[in-house]
Amino acid sequence: MTKRLAENLIDFLSEISFFSEVSKTSLKHLVQDAIEENYRKNEVVFNKNDLGDSMYVILSGRVKAHENNHTYGELKTGECFGEYALIDNEKRSASVTTLEPTKVLKIERQQFLKLMTSDSGFSQGILTEMIKRHRELDETQEHLATSKLEIELASSKMSGLINGAMDAIIMFNSDFRIVLTNPSANILLENEDVLQRSVLFFLDDTSADLIESIVKDSLNSKKNINNYIPAIIKVIGSNETETLNEGTISKYGNEQETFYTLILRNIEERLIAEDKINILTKQTQYLEEEIKALTNSYGIIAEDKSMKHVLSLVEQVAKTDATVLINGETGTGKELIARAIHKESTRSTKPLIRINCGAIPTNLIESELFGHEKGAFTGATASRKGRFLLADKGTIFLDEIGELPLDLQPKLLRVIQEGEFDPVGSSETIKVDVRIIAATHRNLLQHASQGKFREDLYYRLNVFPIEIPPLRDRGNDIGLIAMEMIQQFSKKFHKPIDGLSESDLSLLTAYEWPGNVRELQNLIERAVIVSQNGTINWHAIIPGNITDLETKSDATSNKILTSKELVTLEKDNILKALRQTKWKISGANGAAMLLQLPATTLASRIKALGIERPI
Numbered sequence: 001m002t003k004r005l006a007e008n009l010i011d012f013l014s015e016i017s018f019f020s021e022v023s024k025t026s027l028k029h030l031v032q033d034a035i036e037e038n039y040r041k042n043e044v045v046f047n048k049n050d051l052g053d054s055m056y057v058i059l060s061g062r063v064k065a066h067e068n069n070h071t072y073g074e075l076k077t078g079e080c081f082g083e084y085a086l087i088d089n090e091k092r093s094a095s096v097t098t099l100e101p102t103k104v105l106k107i108e109r110q111q112f113l114k115l116m117t118s119d120s121g122f123s124q125g126i127l128t129e130m131i132k133r134h135r136e137l138d139e140t141q142e143h144l145a146t147s148k149l150e151i152e153l154a155s156s157k158m159s160g161l162i163n164g165a166m167d168a169i170i171m172f173n174s175d176f177r178i179v180l181t182n183p184s185a186n187i188l189l190e191n192e193d194v195l196q197r198s199v200l201f202f203l204d205d206t207s208a209d210l211i212e213s214i215v216k217d218s219l220n221s222k223k224n225i226n227n228y229i230p231a232i233i234k235v236i237g238s239n240e241t242e243t244l245n246e247g248t249i250s251k252y253g254n255e256q257e258t259f260y261t262l263i264l265r266n267i268e269e270r271l272i273a274e275d276k277i278n279i280l281t282k283q284t285q286y287l288e289e290e291i292k293a294l295t296n297s298y299g300i301i302a303e304d305k306s307m308k309h310v311l312s313l314v315e316q317v318a319k320t321d322a323t324v325l326i327n328g329e330t331g332t333g334k335e336l337i338a339r340a341i342h343k344e345s346t347r348s349t350k351p352l353i354r355i356n357c358g359a360i361p362t363n364l365i366e367s368e369l370f371g372h373e374k375g376a377f378t379g380a381t382a383s384r385k386g387r388f389l390l391a392d393k394g395t396i397f398l399d400e401i402g403e404l405p406l407d408l409q410p411k412l413l414r415v416i417q418e419g420e421f422d423p424v425g426s427s428e429t430i431k432v433d434v435r436i437i438a439a440t441h442r443n444l445l446q447h448a449s450q451g452k453f454r455e456d457l458y459y460r461l462n463v464f465p466i467e468i469p470p471l472r473d474r475g476n477d478i479g480l481i482a483m484e485m486i487q488q489f490s491k492k493f494h495k496p497i498d499g500l501s502e503s504d505l506s507l508l509t510a511y512e513w514p515g516n517v518r519e520l521q522n523l524i525e526r527a528v529i530v531s532q533n534g535t536i537n538w539h540a541i542i543p544g545n546i547t548d549l550e551t552k553s554d555a556t557s558n559k560i561l562t563s564k565e566l567v568t569l570e571k572d573n574i575l576k577a578l579r580q581t582k583w584k585i586s587g588a589n590g591a592a593m594l595l596q597l598p599a600t601t602l603a604s605r606i607k608a609l610g611i612e613r614p615i
Contacts, residue, residue, distance in 0.1 A: 003428060006031055009059075009105070016057060018080050021132075021226050021250065022125030029119055035106040045096040045104070052085025052092050054108040061102025065094045074099065086112045087160070120167070120246075124263045127165060128226060128250045131261050134159065135252070168245070168264040172199045174219060176212070179259065188245075188264065190237030199262065204234040204242075211249070215260060218251050226250040233264060244268050300336050301484060304477045306469040310337065317464045318344035323416065325401075325461045326439040328468030330607045331518030334439035337468060338397040347435055350394030353387045358403030366408055367424050376425025386423060388415060388432050395435045401461065402442035402453060409454045416460045436461070441607075471513040471520060478513070478520070479505045485521055489528040498534050507538050512563045515608040522601065543570075571609045574602070583613050 010027045013019045019027060036059070039045060045056065048067055057080045065072045065081065072094055075081055081096060086109050116123045162169055168188040171180035176198045186192050189202050200208040210231055218225050226248065233245045245264040253259045302308050317324055318341050326334045335354065342352040360368050367376070371386030387396060398404070404412065415421050420431050438461050447453040471478060483500055490497045500508070513519055527541045543566060561569065577591040584590045585606075586599035595602060 012059070012078075013057065013105075016078060016080060018055075018057075018083060018129060019125070021128040023121045026115070026119050026122035026125060029115055029122065030107065030111075031105075033108075033111045035108075037104050037106050039098045039102045039104070041098055041100050043098050045098065046082070046092055048093065048095045049091045052082055052088075052090065053110075054106050055080060055082040055086055055112075056096075057105040057107070059103040059105055061104075062099040063096050063102055064099055065096055067094055085109060117166075120265055123165070124167065124248050125226075127162065127167070127169065127263060128248070128261055130162060131169070131171065132252050134162070135259065166265075170199055170262045170264070172260050172262070174215065174258045174260075176200050176215070185264075188235055188237065188243065188266070190239045190241060202235055202237070204236055207231070207233045207235075211262070214249055215251075218260075219258070224251050232267070235264065244271060300333065300340060301477060301480050303480055304469075304474040307474055307477060310466060310468055311340075313464075313466050314340050315344065317341060317466075319346060320464075321345075321435050323435075323461055323463040324437045324466060325444075325464070326437065326466045326468065328439070328441060329470045329514075329516055330441050331516035331604070332468040332470060333517050334468060335397065335399060337466060338395075338399075338437045338439060341437060342395045342397075342435075345395065345435065347394050351391060352395045352397060353391035354397045354399060355387050356399045358400035362405050365405065366411070369408070370411065370421050370423050372424035373426045376423075380425070386421075388421060388434055389430060391434045392432045393434075395437060398436065398438040400440060401438040402440040402444055402447055406452070406454070409457050413454065413457050413460060416457075471516040472511075475509070478509050481517065482508055482520060482524060485524045486528065489525050493528055495528055495531055496534050497528060497531055497536060504536075504538050507542050510563075511542050512567065514567055515604060518604060519608070522604075567609070570605070571611065574605065574609065574611060578606075578611070578613075 006028065009031050010024050013027050013031070014022070014024060019030075022030075039061075045063060046052075058075060058077050060077050062074055062076045063081070064074050082092070084090070085092075086107070116126065163182050165182055166184055168185035169180075169182040170178060170185045170189075172178045177196050178194050178199050179196075181189070181194055186194065194202075200212060203211065210229070210233075214225075214227065214229075227250070229247045229249055233247050235243050235245055237243070243266050246267050247262060247264040249263075250261045251258060252261075300307075300311065302311050314337060324338075324341060326337050328334050338354075339352060342348060355368060357365065367380075367384065367386065369386050369388055371384050371389055372380050374380060374383045398412075411421060415432070415434070416436060419433060420429050422429055444453050444458045444462075445455075448455040448458050471481075479500060486497050486500070489495075508520075515522075523541060527536045527538070530536075530541075574591070574595065577594045578585075581589060581591045581594065585602055586592050590599065592599040592602045597605075
């Protein structure tokens with residue numbers, strides 16, 4: 001059922017007397033599982049003595065209630081029948097047959113009872129209507145002597161529903177005198193004999209004043225009311241037990257008599273749970289700040305003019321909602337720039353959702369981005385929200401956008417252009433307000449010319465490009481970042497480390513850093529771990545220096561390799577290992593085991609060196 005059809009159906013049901021006291025929010029829950037059925041002319045809906053398990057609302061057409069050839073009456077659009085089947089297991093008292101093509105909405109007992117227990121707004125609305133019917137049946141009883149038995153039976157059913165309700169139901173007149181209570185109300189008031197006593201007696205002063213003002217205001221109006229009470233009602237029982245409750249109050253009656261129904265639900269457990277949630281939320285926020293302060297505080301260090309220019313661009317674009325495309329080699333800190341843009345934006349209080357387009361299998365990435373409905377594909381045992389819906393009103397960071405499958409790119413283009421998408425397996429279109437930041441280490445325009453990336457998507461993403469310089473081009477930033485990282489890992493491993501000497505800085509700046517800041521971080525972490533007496537032997541740590549070359553080169557070779565030659569040598573060596581293991585990276589008999597490297601480090605080096613598996 002489409003959203004528009006559901007809204008129309010909710011409006012339709014709200015005009016039907018049985019659901020007139022139920023809020024549209026609760027009616028929305030009702031229509032989700034209700035069933036529309038179509039009947040031809042003279043088709044039987046149900047027969048007398050059938051076991052009843054559902055009620056029907058006539059959406060269009062006409063039906064008659066009858067027994068054989070005797071017709072009790074006709075029902076038309078907007079009327080309902082079979083309501084009592086929702087609360088009992090009795091047989092149908094009459095047959096119902098259509099007089100013309102008819103469409104009905106079928107509401108099953110199981111669904112109805114589930115809503116009565118789980119949705120307080122729904123149960124309170126139905127209870128209010130039931131109470132109104134109960135009172136009206138009492139008033140008309142003397143005029144319907146021939147139907148006395150049926151009326152008493154219906155009244156008994158409604159009383160059973162009221163008496164079985166978990167909510168406290170208190171009916172009182174315009175003088176605040178209690179005229180009816182259910183067992184739950186007697187328990188709440190801690191008194192079995194409350195009839196004709198003032199309901200205000202059982203409330204604290206603030207709550208009593210509120211109920212009194214609502215009643216007095218309603219007496220000046222001829223209209224009935226059904227209001228959610230805007231404040232917590234404190235009830236004081238006869239044994240001085242105080243309870244906090246939420247509730248609704250409704251008015252009905254005629255010019256001679258006016259009655260009010262107060263329905264109360266104890267919410268103390270919910271309030272305690274909400275307090276716990278608030279405390280845990282504050283603790284989580286505090287811990288997030290602590291984690292932020294303790295990890296990666298060296299995030300963006302920018303003394304070099306090229307990186308200062310990048311931060312200048314961040315400040316310029318952050319306050320807008322423009323789409324940003326961040327270009328840079330692997331490990332240059334593209335995600336840090338994305339986070340900086342989000343933090344300085346007007347969306348900073350909303351979530352930043354990150355997804356690596358190259359790390360998710362092709363057959364799952366559509367579901368990951370846009371969500372799916374239950375049963376949309378094999379293994380979809382439950383509905384799931386996609387990353388775009390989670391990022392609504394916030395920012396989504398699409399890392400490695402160049403790896404996004406071609407067949408999904410039109411769907412992303414639609415989100416950028418129209419701000420909408422359809423989850424997998426759903427015909428419902430979802431609107432979102434998301435700021436998009438994408439990142440890649442590839443030349444997307446060249447990628448597009450090769451047919452591997454949509455050119456129109458490239459231009460949509462490239463509204464505000466930011467190019468992050470590689471670490472080797474950032475001059476003194478290398479030493480500043482290294483010193484900050486040394487301090488971080490020194491604290492982490494409880495190993496004091498001396499500062500960097502001029503020769504150390506020269507070694508660091510002379511290296512090409514193909515893995516950029518990520519490689520620098522991994523190298524420094526290893527350096528701090530193997531340090532001795534506060535000193536790091538950088539010659540043994542930094543790849544491509546004389547000591548490292550002497551250790552790894554053939555003993556009979558006297559050739560001095562350049563850093564570029566070392567990179568080529570490393571790439572060739574990794575390729576040999578990958579070919580030998582049939583491109584298996586991790587696990588037993590994988591390339592990482594052959595090279596004696598962690599699988600994550602090998603994966604990073606493969607990406608940094610631009611190694612791709614041949615097709």
